[in-house]
Amino acid sequence: MAASSVTFEALGTSVFLAVRDPDDLSPARGLADQVLADVDATCSRFRDDSDLSRVNAHPGRWVEVDPLLVSGVAVAVAAARATGGLVHPLLGRQLIELGYDRDFGALVEDDGSTVTETEPPDLGAWERIEADPAGALRIPDGTSLDLGATGKAWAADLVAAACDLHLRSSAIVSVGGDLRIARPDGTPWSVAISERPGAAADVLVGLDRGGLATSSTRVRRWTRTGSRHHHVLDPRTGRPAREVWRTVTATGETCSAANSASTASIVLGDEAPGWLAERGVTARLVATDGAVRTVGAWPAGTAGCPTGTTAGCAAGGTA
Template identity: 60%
Template structure:
């Protein structure tokens, strides 16, 4: 990604870093302004960790219709579409299992308090993987979720927000731009010149070890990385990560510690990378059957490439497939 500060900027939103890159330096100020506003709106409506968010109000009243902002309607609709395409493996109703496992606050606060209890949290019975089909959406501005469930949009929310920002870039900027939300990346328009993307298993502030990053070119669409290594916490000495298998309500077994995938947009890419972690050994075939290019890193560091993923940085990836 561009390192020139006249065409790039890094900030924070939605509990992660935000990288914005523009082809033209004159576009950067507007790009930053647009991204800040959209991401603030998404946080206010869709955060599981804000007591005043629309999503929290929905979770506080399962089984009842709750009036919400259209932003949350769109976010849940996107999450349900991802669930439909993956038979529920990417699931918007994992809020209660995540809380039971200890992920009940913003991640920075979670890590700071990770040894506050010496008890291993009791795991609730496996969630109903098909319960998302009972979510009701009123286009006029209301949501209902099944009794005994809670929303968590972590499996699609950041990627969907990246798509929102990129769409605004396409409408408002004079030249193409890119946004990365914690590694969930979307290019606003294809101008024939690939963007250099550095893919890592660690956040930018923790890089430094040899082999931490691999660089690829991306000319369009989206790219997303899901990893069990970043959002980890402990309760009573038990290590957990945030990528749950909806079939069990537990963190997915770490067959792959990192999965990176492409897609026509960031939501599609992130859906694929999440499914890869959840499916484990079955992931390469699932991805290949759908024409998705991906790079999988096993728990012991072995690399598996799927589809058109290049073996070196001289080949450009296209997000149009998948």
């Protein structure tokens, strides 16, 4: 059965959704629209009316929030725990100080503002986040919540979970290049991996379950006071991570797990291949000079979809 697909915009990025059974496409799109709208309304750092923004406005105090935000923070804390704080959910202040203070599409290149030099963030601050699953959060004084490091992957997992419950056939969802398979049926989906949105595929792989995520320093970049910055911060310094790998793609049981590994690898730099191997993570790393290194049983290449995303071929690049 030929797959059917749709591409649309949400969460400030491109979303790709494909289903094996064409009759599942409309309900799958409806599920994705609802999930992603809910995530945006509760978890966006760029909306003044979001629950996350209310939490950031009152650090050190309990704030009532939608349980969905509590769930998203739980995923972010789990990523911090799994990576020893290398994937850190409390870097909002540092991103703002570097100039990333609005949705990336609205960011003004070198708007004349200065970059404030601050003390490195508290690497263990994430351990002091408090949560009530019924709907309340408290972040430590002097911190600011940002789910950018985990949000797209978590959103892909949420859409896939909804498809697991309501669809009849296998589906795949990619949120800005972070993807998850729903209702796996043993038949691989063809995934086109590229370093830039809409670019020709650098490599094609077959994925029949779980998730895949890509972290990169190449796309979300901006200039402040003559310096170029990217959005993957090293929480040990509060500054953009040193560019050893320009792109890292990893697989995992979930998209969130894959994303934790790929983001941590950007931060770790030279140490990343060993770190990934110790944890049994399958990954593909592209160095700043374009040299490619793989770790673990990187999926075999597939044919088709040589120039972009088509039905049945999901985009696994980054945005």
